[in-house]
Amino acid sequence: MHDKTLTELKAGLLAGDFSARELAEHFLARIEARDGALNSFITVTAEQALQQADAADRAIAAGEQRLLTGLPIAHKDIFCTEGVRTSCGSRMLDNFVAPYTATVVEKMAAEGAVMLGKTNMDEFAMGSSNETSYYGPVKNPWDTSRVPGGSSGGAAASLAARLAAGSTGTDTGGSIRQPAALNNLTGLKPTYGRVSRWGMIAFASSLDQAGPLGLSAADCALMLQAMAGHDSKDSTCLDQPVDDYLAALDQNIDGLRIGVPEEFFPENLDGAIAESSHEAMRELEKQGARLVKISLPSVTLSVPAYYVIAPAEASSNLSRYDGVRFGYRCENPRDLEDLYKRSRSEGFGEEVKRRILVGTYALSAGYYDAYYKRAQKVRRLIRDEFVQAFKKVDVIMGPTTPETAFPLGAKADDPINMYMADVFTIAVNLAGLPALSMPSGFINGLPTGTQVIGNYFQEGRILNVAHRYQQATDWHKRIPGAFQ
Amino acid sequence: MAIDNQVMARVAHLARLQIDDRDGAELSRRLNDILGMVDQLQQADVDAVEPLSHPLDVSQPLRADRVEEQDLRERVLQLAPASEDGCFLVPRVIE
Numbered sequence: 001m002h003d004k005t006l007t008e009l010k011a012g013l014l015a016g017d018f019s020a021r022e023l024a025e026h027f028l029a030r031i032e033a034r035d036g037a038l039n040s041f042i043t044v045t046a047e048q049a050l051q052q053a054d055a056a057d058r059a060i061a062a063g064e065q066r067l068l069t070g071l072p073i074a075h076k077d078i079f080c081t082e083g084v085r086t087s088c089g090s091r092m093l094d095n096f097v098a099p100y101t102a103t104v105v106e107k108m109a110a111e112g113a114v115m116l117g118k119t120n121m122d123e124f125a126m127g128s129s130n131e132t133s134y135y136g137p138v139k140n141p142w143d144t145s146r147v148p149g150g151s152s153g154g155a156a157a158s159l160a161a162r163l164a165a166g167s168t169g170t171d172t173g174g175s176i177r178q179p180a181a182l183n184n185l186t187g188l189k190p191t192y193g194r195v196s197r198w199g200m201i202a203f204a205s206s207l208d209q210a211g212p213l214g215l216s217a218a219d220c221a222l223m224l225q226a227m228a229g230h231d232s233k234d235s236t237c238l239d240q241p242v243d244d245y246l247a248a249l250d251q252n253i254d255g256l257r258i259g260v261p262e263e264f265f266p267e268n269l270d271g272a273i274a275e276s277s278h279e280a281m282r283e284l285e286k287q288g289a290r291l292v293k294i295s296l297p298s299v300t301l302s303v304p305a306y307y308v309i310a311p312a313e314a315s316s317n318l319s320r321y322d323g324v325r326f327g328y329r330c331e332n333p334r335d336l337e338d339l340y341k342r343s344r345s346e347g348f349g350e351e352v353k354r355r356i357l358v359g360t361y362a363l364s365a366g367y368y369d370a371y372y373k374r375a376q377k378v379r380r381l382i383r384d385e386f387v388q389a390f391k392k393v394d395v396i397m398g399p400t401t402p403e404t405a406f407p408l409g410a411k412a413d414d415p416i417n418m419y420m421a422d423v424f425t426i427a428v429n430l431a432g433l434p435a436l437s438m439p440s441g442f443i444n445g446l447p448t449g450t451q452v453i454g455n456y457f458q459e460g461r462i463l464n465v466a467h468r469y470q471q472a473t474d475w476h477k478r479i480p481g482a483f484q
Numbered sequence: 485m486a487i488d489n490q491v492m493a494r495v496a497h498l499a500r501l502q503i504d505d506r507d508g509a510e511l512s513r514r515l516n517d518i519l520g521m522v523d524q525l526q527q528a529d530v531d532a533v534e535p536l537s538h539p540l541d542v543s544q545p546l547r548a549d550r551v552e553e554q555d556l557r558e559r560v561l562q563l564a565p566a567s568e569d570g571c572f573l574v575p576r577v578i579e
Contacts, residue, residue, distance in 0.1 A: 329565035360499040376535030432539020
């Protein structure tokens with residue numbers, strides 16, 4: 001059963017080929033037997049999963065199958081879940097059980113999803129390798145000596161190893177798309193404001209967005225259909241009608257204009273990575289798409305702009321962890337100042353502290369204009385260039401990542417090199433656009449991905465492009481050998 | 485602007501983080517590397533550009549000033565490391 005997509009499992013449940021309980025038991029047994037090699041789950045919620053599965057079976061028997069009824073999903077451990085620990089990959093929240101449930105989790109549960117557990121991640125979503133987690137690194141199922149990417153590394157590894165049938169993730173600078181590319185998955189970051197951030201632990205609030213990771217574009221469409229929509233509890237969530245993503249999948253792409261930015265194919269880019277994306281675009285050309293050369297000169301400043309804006313917002317968001325109201329508190333504080341400083345220094349890991357310090361510096365008196373304000377101006381330049389480009393093209397494509405999965409530890413001591421893992425994904429977050437990564441081949445046995453960026457609220461269009469590509473190719477169907 | 489030990493100590497205090505002298509030098513070096521990378525922003529000509537905070541330039545919506553949240557005091561206080569009589573407990577501030 002684990003080799004099937006969500007879409008296939010949904011049909012199997014309706015046809016009575018297996019029950020939701022059998023499905024949940026099958027995946028729980030796989031997690032039990034196989035996750036030791038990956039460390040992709042922080043918490044497994046077997047009892048809850050079986051209860052939800054039984055409810056799903058009753059719903060199916062009553063003819064009340066909804067979008068996700070009985071489908072086994074894993075949630076990134078950044079989404080608050082009432083009654084189940086939400087750690088955000090941090091010692092700070094090792095003991096935190098939220099008194100409420102995130103809108104994303106609630107909406108998917110309302111559509112009948114079965115939650116298998118909470119997946120591992122970089123601490124507070126700050127990382128591109130899942131090595132900053134308090135719960136230890138996650139391994140890539142394609143080669144367990146390599147990283148799965150991050151920050152949604154557990155979400156991607158568990159799904160690639162077929163320990164879950166679908167996953168949620170969050171993407172602040174590439175945290176859905178980069179691990180999707182490194183694990184041969186389809187992963188979508190929606191338009192900023194398309195999905196509610198309520199109950200999703202904040203990293204950089206003007207960039208964070210939740211989205212699905214799936215085995216295909218069709219699976220992402222199914223999950224996004226359940227996740228998207230206005231939520232008055234998130235004041236940045238936009239009140240726009242939700243498109244029918246499933247209906248969009250099969251649309252004809254004859255005449256589709258694909259923008260190919262020269263900045264996404266720099267001279268020093270690995271030739272095999274470039275070729276994989278060019279080959280994907282050639283496949284779409286066969287179906288009637290047209291390639292248009294474009295230029296987005298300011299995207300070359302995405303990484304520096306991001307590494308001012310994201311740490312600045314993080315330093316503000318993470319000031320709430322003070323050892324007073326919830327989360328970790330140090331032993332025997334001398335006074336209040338000591339309580340704050342030691343609780344935070346002991347509760348946060350190195351990368352999180354680094355980013356808090358950078359952000360605090362960038363926002364401090366005398367430096368605000370030179371760093372934060374300037375970065376926000378560059379952000380507008382980047383956004384405006386995309387807006388201009390979308391007057392001429394329907395989607396923009398290029399590689400998702402500059403390289404395939406790197407060995408564990410290879411960049412752990414080199415933050416700037418690590419930051420470059422997101423060089424092609426970050427601009428999209430700064431501009432607030434929707435984008436997905438789809439599997440587009442293998443290099444030395446390791447998966448690589450191609451990114452499809454859409455205009456605002458054009459999630460249906462980019463899913464359509466990925467689906468048409470997946471109808472003509474079978475990269476996305478490959479399963480890592482050790483996890484067949 | 486380079487981060488030296490003095491700047492580091494000031495920023496760490498603002499962030500309420502405790503930095504050991506042992507780690508301070510290494511951390512300063514790392515932060516200076518990051519700021520060096522970020523300095524590429526100085527190349528951009530942004531004199532006539534307005535800062536962008538929401539990608540869709542949307543402003544915050546208003547709602548009626550009505551209480552909609554339930555009273556969660558008891559459940560929220562259970563999360564606190566220490567509480568008493570409906571309040572969060574911290575070390576004595578005033579002698």
